[in-house]
Amino acid sequence: MSDRPQKSIFAHKQTYSMKGNSKSRSVRDIAHKNERLAGACPHVARPQPPIILEGMRPSAVVDLIESRVAEQNRILRGLRKERTARKDVLRAIRVDTHVLIASVFSFPDPVAEMDEAEYLRWRKDAMDFAREDAARNGAEVLSVIEHRDETHPHVHVLAVPICADDNMRMDAKRCHEGHREQDRHRESGWSGSPSRSYKQAMRAWQDRYHADVGARHGQSRTGPRRRRLDRATWKAERDRLEAQKAASIAIERAVEAKAIAEEAHARLQDEMTVTLASMIEDAETAHLIAEEGLIATLRHRRTDALLIDRLIAEPPVPMRTRRPEERIELNRVLQPVISDGLQRLHELLLVSWTRR
Template identity: 30%
Template sequence: MRDVIAEASREPQACLHVPRPRRPNLLHCPSLADLEAEVGAIHARSTDAAGRRLRKDASVLLAGVASYPRGGMEYSYWKQSAVEWLQTEFGGRLRSVVEHIDEAHPHLHFYVVNPDGGNVKELHPGFRAAKGAQTPKEQRHAYNTAMRAFQDRFWEDVAGPSGLARLGPGRQRMSRAQWTRVKFGLPAQAALLQRAREITRGTGERDRQLRSFAEKTMLEAQALIKQLEAREARILELEARHGLGIQGVHPEEPEQS
């Protein structure tokens, strides 16, 4: 925990990988120093299921990173939406969110604690899903499924409305031409999802009707995206079968959530 917070705080000995480190911007309180003190106090007073004091290596801090690609035009919208989404996802257990803008990609670090029981594994969607599985294979499957769903939710509420694709061309083995067609539709996707997101925040009968319309529109948009993905996969299959493949995108180029 000390090392994690030291790197996020840009303490000199902990950020040697950053050529010109800058102090992080605090987006959600408390400060990282206060967070460290809070987690230490939680660890000191918490016990395990058997009533014993928590081990020194107990998982008492859930930390994550949300990264934004270079050259994006919706960073401010993405940043605000990401903080709001984290607050919705983790509630009052979300303690701190800080912003780093001194590396190649601007990104947010977020931290979640469990003030009631100390151990945070129950707050991690992957570990929480794997806990109920019986065999190692089932645990891996449950973990991966839960984490994909976690990233799907992030894309639907944050990355998609910010004009980012759910997956990059490398993961989908797209040609440059295919990826260009996908990127061409991202601004329209962002506008649609932003509008739907604004509508779903309202209250009242009229707003309920609008939310219903927005949800229907989002489902239709998602269905259309799946159809396009299936069509692109078919094109890729035919290209490979007939030796017509186009040189793929360089790994550094993908834009994804």
């Protein structure tokens, strides 16, 4: 096995306000950067239009946030008048209130060298993780964007808080593990910096991403240098992750193969049921004709009354009394139908015998 660099995860999540400040960009800045608008991403040498994988364009996310904030502020004004005792939790959503949760997940292989099938499997798992992560934190994913114009392909996920009784102000920090733990640190009066609790919570979030996504694709939690791993330990971990990745792919393929086989079996069963039911119905009809005659059979089958009246007025001529040319014509028309029916019956019986 070659001594290729070990692949490690990259996942980041942050919240943004409409206004922004010297330490953080605004919601609109993030949207413009993700949409690759002119001048919004100077770090990219040759910006290319993003690929919208799910939801709306980033700029449309900004418009929707502004609309929701305006509507929610109108609701909050009404509630403040009704519930004067809760004015503190019903105050208006300000421009510096964080209202967007933006996550980014990067694939470890460069665009020019990556295996497309492997990347697509990773991308699906990363998107599934992002949706589940938003749901468990009381947020809604509005846009998923892919960029391939940098060294490594990556996926951006834009989510907004869901208005609920415990988050009437659409506060994105309530939907972010790091900010929640930081606030809890302050409220509990714990020693040390609140930022320590923030970092611990986000490390736990990255641990979860690694367990759910990274490890399934042969990616380590961190690189070997950061953990000061010796060469033997690094190789052993790399081999373990590669084996885990291979096992994950094998399981996925087995599940897919099982689903395809079950679908084919169900389809065959349906076809056989329909065909056999039709054959039984034809046999019952032939028996009824022989026992009770054509007219009684048609009445039994609830055939159109006008057709029955016509048959009674003009009884069909029996086959044996028809002229030779009429019999030849009837044989010519019926022979292909009979042959097809016998062939289909033979196929069904063969399949039934094979499955025993």
